[in-house]
Amino acid sequence: MRSEDEAKHVTIRDVAKAAGVSPSTVSRAFSKPDRVSARTSKLIFDTAQRLGYHEEPVQNVPLRGKRRxxxxxxxxxxxxxxxxxxxxxxxxxxxxxxxxxxxxxxxxxxxxxxxxxxxxxxxxxxxxxxxxxxxxxxxxxxxxxxxxxxxxxxxxxxxxxLDLEGGVAQLVEHIARQDYTEVTYLDGPISSWSAATRWNAVSRALHARGIRAQRFWPGSPTFAGGFAMCDRYLANPTGMVIAHNDLMAIGFIAAMRRRGFDCPKDFGVIGFDDDAVGRIYEPTLTSVRIxxxxxxxxxxxxxxxxxxxxxxxxxxxxxxxxxxxxxxxxxxxxxxx
CATH class of the missing domain: 3.40.50.2300 (Response regulator)
Structure with missing residues (x-):
């Protein structure tokens, strides 16, 4: 275990050496994670976490007066x-x-x-x-x-x-009542703690009900991110799709509609957040309210x-x-x- 003083001096080169990658790859993982593979990014973030990497030493800068x-x-x-x-x-x-x-x-x-x-x-x-x-x-x-x-x-x-237990349990029960045996999960960014936590909660609950899940990861938590996953889904459709958030869910529905598929006639979608846009979108969006x-x-x-x-x-x-x-x-x- 590194001391606090040692951890303050960990550099990108230290992380790169420990992870077995180049310093430029470490830099990209932090600044542009979409340009680094999911496996490499996870290795880099885990290594940085273990070493206590901080891009520069944190200085105890005095507050310039009581600012309120x-x-x-x-x-x-x-x-x-x-x-x-x-x-x-x-x-x-x-x-x-x-x-x-x-x-x-x-x-x-x-x-x-x-x-x-x-x-x-x-x-x-x-x-x-x-x-x-x-x-x-x-x-x-x-x-x-x-x-x-x-x-x-x-x-x-x-x-x-978030306490995801209640919302995720209701989500899986809703899917099971409609006799789905497999789902597709559109996941969020590599560097998002909440994305990993959300996927873990959903995957455990699905597994407990005997429902298989294919995971598309990583993804951008945006309309464009959901839109971009349409072709991957069509290569192996499951009928039900769960998206990391409502923006991805709506983007996915829009892409499927452009290819001639109707929601919910041809496939179902569930998001997370319960955004206002999802409540007025057509079709209105089922979502885990946060x-x-x-x-x-x-x-x-x-x-x-x-x-x-x-x-x-x-x-x-x-x-x-x-x-x-x-x-x-x-x-x-x-x-x-």
Missing amino acids: MIAIIVPDIANQFMSDAIRAVQREAENRDIALVVAESRESAVLERAAFDRIAPDVDGVILTSSRMPDAMIRKCAQTRPVVVVNRSVLGVRNVT SSSELGARAARMLFASIDGTESSDDLAHVSTSLIIRESSRRPAHSGR
Whole structure:
């Protein structure tokens, strides 16, 4: 086990040597993970985590006065899940007359770290939403400012995560009632902790019910990401598709429609998040409801408690989930397999 001082000096070259890849490959894995294979990226992230890699030593930069200002960093501002969380944090901050700074990492651990370093000297605390940074990097950031992590569990750092058990159990029960024996899972990014956690929960529940799953991984958690997986699905269709989030689900439906297939007549789709777009899309989208507003609000209150040095009743908070059934996953009565 490396000491704290040694871990601060771990470089890209150290990670590359330990992982058996080139330094340029390590750099790409952090800045442009879509350009590195899933297996190589996992090896690099696991190695960086083990070594305690942080791109540069974290300096304990003094706060420039008491600012009454906090920050939230998200991977994609355009994603409604993220924008709802931002709004919830904004409301909590306004109630305390505290300003909010918002930054976007564009799904990059390197850009997220750079945003943190730019913002940290001027804020009292930071909320990291669906962070793409390795655990060791997040812990080092938390040494300089109060940090709360949303939709991610990091040992030693306050976090707000999802309790997927209820929503996933309802999802699998819904699939089983319609006699599906196999499904396709459209997964999210390599560097997303929540993507891995979500897949693990779904795959375990499916296996317990004897339902096979083929996994398409990694994917971009966007409309374009779901659209791009259509051809892979058509090479081995299963009838039911579960997407990492609603944006991917809608993109997949759009691509299938372009190829002449109708949802839910020819295939069913279930997403995660229960975004507003999914509720008005045609067909309306079945989705596991995740309250990003509650995640954001609880994270903000947790951060304020940390900044004020007061006790928080839930340094490790969990937000429940549930399945909302709509048209996209209802197999027509006359349909057979």
